[in-house]
Amino acid sequence: MSVLNKALAASLAAATAFTSVAALAEEEVNVYSYRQPFLIDPFLNEFSAETGIEVNVIFGNQGLTERLKREGRNSPADVMLTVDVGRLQDLVDAGVTQSIEDEVIESNIPEQYFGENNQWVGLTSRARVFYTSVERMEPGEIESYEDLADPRFEGRICSRQGDHPYNIALIASMIAEHGDEFTKQWLEGFKANLARKPQGGDRAQIKAIRDGLCDIALGNSYYYGKMLANEEQRAWAQASRIEFPNQEGRGTHVNISGMALAKHSPNEENAYKLMRFLTEETAQSMYAEINFEYPLNPEVEPSETVASWGEFKADDVPLAEIAALRRRATELVHEVAFNE
Incomplete structure (x- = not known):
């Protein structure tokens, strides 16, 4: 092979190698x-x-x-x-x-x-469910999100802060279902039923049930599985049961x-x-x-x-509508001073 042909072959080999590397780099x-x-x-x-x-x-x-x-x-x-x-x-x-x-x-x-x-x-x-005390509540004693404002539950409910995204989405779903005025009154009643100032995450509310601080808590459903799989937190979960709200109506958020x-x-x-x-x-x-x-x-x-937690009816409101109502939900939380 001539020097020229060798140079050409080397050049082609280098070009092929570069193309292969580039192709591999694109596979990401x-x-x-x-x-x-x-x-x-x-x-x-x-x-x-x-x-x-x-x-x-x-x-x-x-x-x-x-x-x-x-x-x-x-x-x-x-x-x-x-x-x-x-x-x-x-x-x-x-x-x-x-x-x-x-x-x-x-x-x-x-x-x-x-x-x-x-x-x-x-x-x-993930469902926004009720966690209720196995010892102090009967199954079905609280049936709906609307019941969170029922005076019979005064001092018995724990919640994380109202303006956390998980609660904002739930409040937005209440606005979608009932409108501003009802939702504001509901938030005031919900606040009046709290056993303590809103604090901590969802797991902290479930632990509070185990500790006897409250009988009802809001939480995402997947936390139950996570706590059952956690040796330290298993007892928190076992002190509560999952209940799916609004099964006779629009369904669980x-x-x-x-x-x-x-x-x-x-x-x-x-x-x-x-x-x-x-x-x-x-x-x-x-x-x-x-x-x-x-x-x-x-x-x-x-x-x-x-x-094993059972089947449930889910609220079918489009989540795009929930997203659009988040700002108003946040405003209502601050208007009723839910976190204070």
Whole structure:
């Protein structure tokens, strides 16, 4: 081979190697996640094993929306994962999302769990339930969220702060059902029935039942599974039972974990592959087993633990409507000084 031909061959080999490396580098997808790594790593690892696409995750308790805004068109983010319809809507309001248009995703997840213009999609749900004392209350003694304002429960209820996103979503659902005036009066009655100033997280309210401080608490359903799996907290859970409110009416309020597609996704094809995977059986089942949440794909059953709590009727108000009422819900919390 002549010197010229050798040089040409070397050049072609180098070009081929560069193209291969570039192609491999493109086989990735970047996730910004408010969800803790131990909750999402198992199914992201499974996605990589099935597709060969590397998933790079940036985790943050807060500030990811602001980061996306700062990064603008240069953002590496492809998919955002978070909990609570409020955080999903915050991403939309910040202008960092785009519509998710995909027949597979739309066939896997019911319509009510899509944001306006498909700007976000739910993945799993959690019910906002009552935890009631096994020792001091009979099953069914409290039946509805409206009953939280009933004077017969004065001094018997524990709650986290009213303006926490979990409670704001519930209050927004009350506005959707009853309107402003009723909801404000209900909040005043709810506050009057509190056993103590709102404080702590959902688990703290359930512990308060075990400690005899109150008989009724609001909490997300998945905490029950988490506490039963925790040696220290198992006794807290066992002192309470889960009850699903409003089963004779509109149904129990549910909130979601969900996903959004980044506005300037640099790996959009892979982003869609990941988002489809997250709505399909493997990931939905893993979500259910790991975090005791309800799969939103109706073809996937909840975990054995979650199923043991019984079936319930869920409120079917579109969560996009709940998201739109969050601001007014927050205003009402402050108007009645719920946290004071």
